Amino acid sequence: MRWWIVRCLLFVSLACLPLMQAADSTSSTDVPTYTADGKMLFPTNYRSWVFLTSGVDMSYSPNPMNMGHSVFDNVFVNPDSYKAFLQTGTWPDKTMLVLEVRKAGDKASINKSGHFQTPELMGREVHVRDDTRFEGKWAFFGFDTDEPSKMVPKEAACYSCHQAHAAVDTTFVQFYPTLIGLAKDKGTLSANYLNDEKALASGQKEGKK
């Protein structure tokens, strides 16, 4: 659930815009909530949730997009699911992960180098587990505003990529610094991820020969 994926999701959600109906309601609850026609309400209070990690200019593609500025992505999870993960090493039903993408700044106030986060939001998406609702349990929803949004179609690359490479279930816990060790200890790392790691280690070994 990273920047490369978000770009794909933003593209998909923009393409879906004409299909979206106007809606008034937003959500400030910590459980996934939907409109009658299946759109998800945006969990507007996610900035009070538990922070998992941030990255800068991350890309899963060897040819990252150049936008002329850096971007941060922040990941948050609803508190009850975080508590459950600490106990079990995996996510329970009704987990919501929010990815927030923000424009980075460099020179401002007394900052001379490096990057900080600016108030300029560039996109948000929710990766949600809802067992009885979604085939494969998980779904993505992209949000350009706080208005309810349609589900990203199952054919989008984010689903197959998360399925193929996620460290825990379909989530990229490999990039959540306080949780990856815990998942390892609890034995919840996915077979796909462990195979990826084995292949990476073997490639590095080959490279050193």
Added chain:
Amino acid sequence: MRWWIVRCLLFVSLACLPLMQAADSTSSTDVPTYTADGKMLFPTNYRSWVFLTSGVDMSYSPNPMNMGHSVFDNVFVNPDSYKAFLQTGTWPDKTMLVLEVRKAGDKASINKSGHFQTPELMGREVHVRDDTRFEGKWAFFGFDTDEPSKMVPKEAACYSCHQAHAAVDTTFVQFYPTLIGLAKDKGTLSANYLNDEKALASGQKEGKK
């Protein structure tokens, strides 16, 4: 409360190490707690607090230190103080801001470029407001471990720098993307910060001539 400051603080806390007494207790409460001899207990549950921002390789010095790798800094605040800030645009007594510094990674799993956060902690500090305890209300404490730590002496550069440049009270709200606009709306921006901004704008104008 940024990387350059942290380096100063880490130096100070390392220098203070021989003076520190062994102690067993750590804190998981959301209010500042101290040992009988004035050390602060580390708020070990800060990762469940409210995330304010992260930065990467930030430096307030024109000659940043080169460590051969990038670093992230994450800032968290205790939830009650965050709620108070949303109401008032400033921090109440007993506010605790935790700065966490983490080593950045670049190539791992399926990530090809940019930076992500790794499990490797490089330091943590607490900036705490405790009106009846500290002259000037605020104090810094650097933590290399979860053990109680002595206050950073008032003569350290972080105090004067925060006093001279912080956007709200002695805190660098100018780098907290969801709070700076709120502080502006509430009229809580400091005179020093407003002067800095005026000087910056005037310098940029001069530069364009």
